[in-house]
Amino acid sequence: MPVASRRTSVARKRIPQRVQPKSGLKLTEEQIEIRDEARAKEDLIIQACAGSGKSSTLREIALDQPGRKFLYVVYNTAAREDAEKKFPKNVLCKTRHSLAYGAIGWKYRDRNRKGRMPSSKLAQRLKIVKTEEYPGLLEPHVFKPGKLASLALETVSVFCSSDAEVILPEHVPYQKGLSKAAQRDLSSKVARYASRFWLETIRPKSDLWFADDYYFKIWLLSHPTLPYDAIMLDEAQDSTMAVRKLILSQHTQKIAVGDSAQSLYRWQGAVNIMDNWPGKELYLSMSFRFGDAIAEEANLWLEHTGTKLRVQGNPAVTSRVAVTADEVDAILCRSNGMCIQQAVEGLEKGLSVGFSKDPSPLKRLAWAAKELQEDGRTDHEDFAGFSAWDDVVEYSESPEGSDMKVFVKLVNRYSARRLGAILMNVKDARHADVDLVVATAHSTKGLEWPRVRIAQDFTAPDFEEGEELKVDDAMVGYVAVTRAKTFLNHEGLEWIHTAPSKSFETSLRVPAAV
Secondary structure (H helix, E strand, O other), rough: OOOOOOOOOOOOOOEEEEOOOOOEEEEHHHHHHHHHHHOOOOOOOEEEEEOOOHHOOOOOHHHHHHOOEEEEEEOHHHHHHHHHHHHOEEEEEEEHHHHHHOOOOOOOOOOOHHOOOOHHHHHHHHHOOOOOEOOOOOEEEEEOOHHHHHHHHHHHHHHHOOEEEEEEEOOOOOOOOOHHHHHHHHHHHHHHHHHHHHHHHHHHHOOOOHHHHHHHHHHHHHHOOOOOOOEEOOOOHOHHHHHHHHHHHHOOOEEEEEEEEHHHOOOOOOEOOOOOOOEEEEEEOOOOOOOOOHHHHHHHHHHOOOOOOEEOOOOOOOOOOOOOOOOOOOOOOEEEEEHHHHHHHHHOOOOOEEOOOOOOHEEEEEEEHHHHHHHHHOOHHHHHHHOHHHHHHHHOOOOOOHHHHHHHHHHHOOHHHHHHHHOOOOOEEOOOOHHHHHHHEHHHHHEEEEEEOOOOOOOOOOOOOOOOOOOOHHHHHHHOOEEEEEEEOHHHHHHHHHHHOOOOOOOOOOOOOO
């Protein structure tokens, strides 16, 4: 039965095109406004929708002010390498880690080669000898020394992403099932162990595990001064409070760029620092990637993200949204299990298939299932708490384990051994030409394909019972549908058309011609 369609109706003005003489690129009125606002050397926030040319806009700012030195802080090495090819010579493109490495990280280069220490051995080094036990509803919560040592490591990671000067109990990850009093007691003890680890690991000749985030934090705690006239921060919606502190402490112009509706990594500790960034907020609302049909689909999701930005399609691009049997270039999934299923089905059709990122983790998942089936144990984090495959099967039928259901069915259908062998034929699409790319929606930010299909493992809320779409899920849906350029098969997310409409407040505005 077809799903009733609900299209958004936005009174919009087409954003005129203007030519920027210095680069020859056509700029929208919004891009021109941002370029001109940057001349005032005041702090700015740029909300940029999917495919809106944010890098081109920042490049225009730098070209417009050739006498100023810019620092462009990007998310990862791939983004840095890409930016270095496009930006003018008055822009230095760096990741936060490469900045810190150039300052002090090189002193710790030998430390990064040291492997992780088993948690039991680390507990001995940290002098953790006592098991902590707290009452629970059904059974006690037991934290052995090794578990406490692992928690101390996690605490240090949270501390390194924060803007704090010292490790505090609030940096200890919350443990499900503990009372507030028990959590306070546990956090107090783990924070002491974490501080002990931190003081030991930052010693230059220590043999303890040392991560890149550690030398970044050491550098941040030294309160460095960055010698640039302006700093531009990309992907600000998925940054950290540590990065925010680094940049906002500088006495120079600061420009944060991102899309608040693409804050996908909050569950990993990322923070949308655009929410409390100083300065004037400007918008890039026209996507060069797709036309009106996909823009309208994107706006259905944006209604539920809590953001003001709404997308306009590119008038030069014709796009289509439908549920058809048309071939696609990419299939986007919610879970790793569905990624594996789509990859197997593609291989069975004779297609060459690739994952959008390193395929090794998904291949290891299948071999871990084989270990559990044959040996009754595995070190893989997804199955570490199980001693038999039947327990995994039972867990996958519960609400908590629903994300494993597809994978469990695949293992039961093919056997874990055969599934692992099949997956050996899946390539890394970053380094190989393939007929079909399979990816989780979370992993596709910054990626695009002409034709995209959404897999059917995205769970719809029960709107008839008054259940609302969660903001995090709305953001995933927005990212997924905006990966397509010309054709979107929205099969797995078509249910958004049945969601109750929210206030369709738009922040679109067309600045006066320059």
